[in-house]
Amino acid sequence: MKTISTSSAPAAIGPYSQGIVAGGFLFTSGQIPLTPVIAAVSGSIEEQTKQVLVNLDAVLAAAGTNWNRVVKTTVFLTDLSDFARMNAVYEEHLGAARPARSTVQVAALPKGAKIEIELIAETGG
DSSP: OOOOOOTTTTOOOOSOOOOEETTTTEEEBBBOOOOOOOOOOOHHHHHHHHHHHHHHHHHHHTTTGGGGEEEEEEEESSSSGGHHHHHHHHHHTTTTOOOEEEEOSSSSOOGGOOOOEEEEEEEOO
């Protein structure tokens, strides 16, 4: 196993890693819309979704992979009525990539976030 850590994504706020590579796959921890320098969450669902995806971009890059190698994402929303707006940002950001995905509503997320996304990607190694 190899731990993935990058200063281009927010540092873990607990006893976990940004990502782990094992068996040729990257498994990320859930990313919420923090930035590497601002540990507060704010903004619309669109803004929060974009920041989460930017954070995941950084973890993917640190592991030497990209969205075209993502096989599965899990999206956690605090309000499923935000689904269509989140989905529009997600689709634009991913381009042609179409990983399998689950989306679920949860009661709450850390720091009052509206969204959290985790993923699994091939690393080729």
